[in-house]
Amino acid sequence: ARQRGIRVFIEFDSPAHSRSWGRAYDILTQCYSEEKPNNKLGPMDPSRNTTFEFLKNFFHEVAQIFPDRYVHLGADEVYFDCWESNPSITQFMRQMEFGTKYSLLEQYFMQTLINIVNATGKNYAVWQDIIDNNVTLQTDTVVEESYPDEMARVTKLGYKTLLSSCWIIIDVPFVGKATQQFLKEIRKLTNKVKSTTQLLAIPTPPPAVCQFFNNKDKIPKDLQSNIVYQLNCTDCSATYIGKTTRQACRRLKEHGTPPNASVDKPVQFFRRSARIAADKNFKKSYPKSESSNEEHESATLALTSAIKRHVATTKHQINWNLWPSLKPLAEIKLRDLWL
Numbered sequence: 001a002r003q004r005g006i007r008v009f010i011e012f013d014s015p016a017h018s019r020s021w022g023r024a025y026d027i028l029t030q031c032y033s034e035e036k037p038n039n040k041l042g043p044m045d046p047s048r049n050t051t052f053e054f055l056k057n058f059f060h061e062v063a064q065i066f067p068d069r070y071v072h073l074g075a076d077e078v079y080f081d082c083w084e085s086n087p088s089i090t091q092f093m094r095q096m097e098f099g100t101k102y103s104l105l106e107q108y109f110m111q112t113l114i115n116i117v118n119a120t121g122k123n124y125a126v127w128q129d130i131i132d133n134n135v136t137l138q139t140d141t142v143v144e145e146s147y148p149d150e151m152a153r154v155t156k157l158g159y160k161t162l163l164s165s166c167w168i169i170i171d172v173p174f175v176g177k178a179t180q181q182f183l184k185e186i187r188k189l190t191n192k193v194k195s196t197t198q199l200l201a202i203p204t205p206p207p208a209v210c211q212f213f214n215n216k217d218k219i220p221k222d223l224q225s226n227i228v229y230q231l232n233c234t235d236c237s238a239t240y241i242g243k244t245t246r247q248a249c250r251r252l253k254e255h256g257t258p259p260n261a262s263v264d265k266p267v268q269f270f271r272r273s274a275r276i277a278a279d280k281n282f283k284k285s286y287p288k289s290e291s292s293n294e295e296h297e298s299a300t301l302a303l304t305s306a307i308k309r310h311v312a313t314t315k316h317q318i319n320w321n322l323w324p325s326l327k328p329l330a331e332i333k334l335r336d337l338w339l
Contacts, residue, residue: 002067009125010066013074014055015044015109027051032085042082046109047092056116063120070142071117075135076127078106107135114138125162128154147196167198174203204245221323222249231255231307231323235316240307255307257320 001008022028022041027050029042045051062071080102083089089105098104110130114137117124125142131154143154144162154161168190172179183201190199204226225247231240244251307318 007068008066009068009070009072010062011072011074012058012062013072013076014113015046015106016076016078017074018044025054027054029082029086029089031082032087035087040082042086043078044109045086045089046105046112047089052112052116055113056119059117059120059122063122069121069123070125071122072125072144073110073113073117074127075106075110076129078129078133080106103133103135106130106133107137110135110137114141131157131159147194149196167200169200169202172201172203179203222252223247229323232319233310233314233316234319236314238310238316240310252320252323255305256311256318 018028019041021044027044027048029045030037031040031042032038059071083102083105093099093102093105096104096108098108110126114124123140123142125144126137128143128145128150130137131143137159139158140160142160142162144164145151145154146164148163151161151163170186172183183203186201187199190197226245227248228241228243229248229251231242231252233239240255242251249257310316311318
């Protein structure tokens with residue numbers, strides 16, 4: 001990551017969002033209902049020294065593993081109801097003369113944790129929630145802010161500020177008009193909750209039925225989408241590797257696939273798809289995609305296809321029938337290249 005100019009800014013959230021920690025270490029607050037334990041756990045327990053002994057050893061190890069000079073301590077979404085219900089916390093609050101201001105308890109926890117982190121030579125950052133709870137921190141604190149319109153309030157308090165992206169990215173299975181209507185509702189809700197938030201929806205093909213039902217036909221190779229594919233020249237060693245988020249047949253058509261190119265034949269001929277494939281009078285047609293940015297660029301892609309250029313300059317032939325789908329590489333960001 002360092003060689004590529006990427007800083008790994010690790011976050012270990014505390015005192016909230018730490019339920020998984022409590023499965024291994026007894027550092028969380030026991031919640032109470034009607035003065036009895038209710039078997040629920042809350043944020044880390046600031047009233048016990050063992051909590052901070054664990055954090056001291058933990059962040060000492062973190063400082064050795066992660067070289068970046070900053071560590072994110074979280075401090076977001078700390079709700080006080082569990083602390084308020086615990087009698088040991090209540091007694092500790094009286095000893096510390098905090099009264100009933102649980103923001104002072106949060107401040108005590110964070111200040112103790114900050115001292116632990118500073119002792120390792122690291123700087124630190126926290127989320128803006130701790131400022132919302134009126135907790136006072138050291139002036140060298142970096143506060144991560146989610147909304148640009150709230151940055152002025154944080155900087156006015158004298159803290160350095162880190163603005164998180166105001167984008168929300170969601171991955172939505174594309175199933176046609178139902179997906180488009182769903183995205184409209186999501187955008188309305190986003191605008192209602194926070195109008196400055198930018199929503200980026202990425203429609204993706206839904207899982208194949210054959211993944212859940214083994215007796216269903218597998219999707220033919222030329223109808224698969226979100227794949228990395230390979231085409232080979234029959235007259236030389238040239239190889240083309242590309243990727244497409246649409247059906248493979250649409251992308252290959254832009255490369256110059258002839259209309260009579262054959263497709264995979266089903267093995268089990270009693271299936272409907274096999275009967276269709278065997279029907280010589282049956283003609284396949286591929287309707288235009290309803291929503292794809294890539295589809296709008298098809299004309300430009302057709303003119304710039306490396307395969308078309310290779311065929312035009314060398315008069316070679318491309319093996320359109322025996323092209324492999326390189327599925328294990330589907331998650332690798334490859335750019336189309338002519339090797």
